[in-house]
Amino acid sequence: MKRLPLAVVSAFIAFASLLAPLAESIENGSFEDRINGWNVFLWANGGSSSTLINWDTGETDYPFSYNTISLFTDSSEGFVSTPASTLGSSGNMLQLYSTQASDFWIDFLDPLGSQWGLGIAYYGFGLYQDIALEKGERVSGWARFETNDYPPFDADQATVSIDGSLLWEQSVLDVENSYYINGYFIPLGGVGDWQNWSFVAPADGIYRIALGLYGDDQESSTAYFDEIKVSVPDSSSTLGFVSALLLLAVARYKVRKQ
Ligand SMILES: [Ca+2]
Ligand SMILES: [Ca+2]
Numbered sequence: 001m002k003r004l005p006l007a008v009v010s011a012f013i014a015f016a017s018l019l020a021p022l023a024e025s026i027e028n029g030s031f032e033d034r035i036n037g038w039n040v041f042l043w044a045n046g047g048s049s050s051t052l053i054n055w056d057t058g059e060t061d062y063p064f065s066y067n068t069i070s071l072f073t074d075s076s077e078g079f080v081s082t083p084a085s086t087l088g089s090s091g092n093m094l095q096l097y098s099t100q101a102s103d104f105w106i107d108f109l110d111p112l113g114s115q116w117g118l119g120i121a122y123y124g125f126g127l128y129q130d131i132a133l134e135k136g137e138r139v140s141g142w143a144r145f146e147t148n149d150y151p152p153f154d155a156d157q158a159t160v161s162i163d164g165s166l167l168w169e170q171s172v173l174d175v176e177n178s179y180y181i182n183g184y185f186i187p188l189g190g191v192g193d194w195q196n197w198s199f200v201a202p203a204d205g206i207y208r209i210a211l212g213l214y215g216d217d218q219e220s221s222t223a224y225f226d227e228i229k230v231s232v233p234d235s236s237s238t239l240g241f242v243s244a245l246l247l248l249a250v251a252r253y254k255v256r257k258q
Contacts, residue, residue: 026131026139026209029228031082032091035127040066040073040080041210043124051123055107055115068111071118072125079125085226087142087194093226096126098156098215100148122155126212126223133201133230139209140198141228145170149219150178150187158223159212160197168197172221189219194226200233 027037042051042062050060067073075081078097085093098120099106105117133139145158149172157171175190201207213223 025133025137025230026129026228029141029230030090030092030226031085031094034075034082034092035073035080035094038127038129040069041126041128041212042066042069042072043212043214051119053105053117053119054110055117057114062110062116064111066125069108069116069118071106071108080127086144086224087226090227093224094127094211096158096211096213096223096225098123098125098213098221100218100220104217120215120217122214122216124155124212124214126159126210128208128210130206130208131230133205133207134232135201135203136233137230138198138200138233139207139228139230140196142194142196142226143168143170143211144192144194144224145175145221146189146191147172147175147219147221148189149216149221150176150189155214155216156219156221157214158221159210159214160225161210161212162199162207164208164210167199168195170195189221194224 028035052062053060062069071077071079073080078099081095081097082092083095085091087093101120104121105119107115107117110116131139139162141160143158143160147156149156151172153172157169159166160168170192172189175192177188177190179186179188199207199209209228211223211225213221215221
């Protein structure tokens with residue numbers, strides 16, 4: 001019986017190596033808990049018009065977290081919502097919606113009750129989360145884009161990026177179904193399929209993953225995201241499991257010999 005603890009330790013190692021790929025370093029990556037764990041970002045067009053303006057003061061620098069803008073956090077507004085997923089049986093998904101509004105400005109109230117406008121000539125928004133990854137860990141997910149917009153392409157597109165570098169992108173040009181009939185251009189948007197994207201961390205660190213939708217004030221677009229998860233490399237987890245099994249076999253052999 002003296003050798004039994006070794007067997008127990010080996011079994012624990014095998015169990016732990018099985019659990020390792022399930023280690024969670026991303027929060028609510030499948031959007032079953034609305035957008036908890038995620039932060040709103042807003043892309044401000046550097047052009048002639050301000051994206052945000054305070055109607056009372058003329059101020060254009062929004063002094064609060066963008067999570068306080070109800071357009072992006074109140075699902076009844078329609079910009080960000082988490083409807084039932086169309087990706088297998090994965091509960092809910094994230095939906096980002098850029099609207100073609102009748103007015104160039106969409107109004108909202110800040111936390112102090114002051115009225116602001118969001119200009120939608122060219123605008124972008126989305127959600128980001130900072131996640132800790134070890135070297136070799138993989139973050140992956142699914143994304144889809146659909147639009148009522150059509151060429152010439154100007155703004156409407158969906159993106160997934162890590163630390164500002166694009167991992168995945170779909171635009172009007174990727175999904176539109178415009179055609180010519182008798183020499184006349186018939187503009188028509190399109191619906192993309194779910195696509196898988198992934199990223200392998202080149203080093204230990206904190207990485208910012210961002211899911212975005214960019215649009216303009218003409219024709220609406222929608223982006224969908226789901227099942228974002230972190231996994232450890234197959235090779236190391238398999239190696240860990242195999243070596244743990246070997247340890248277990250040796251321990252059992254020694255127990256039997258006594
Ligand atoms: Ca989901
Ligand atoms: Ca558009």
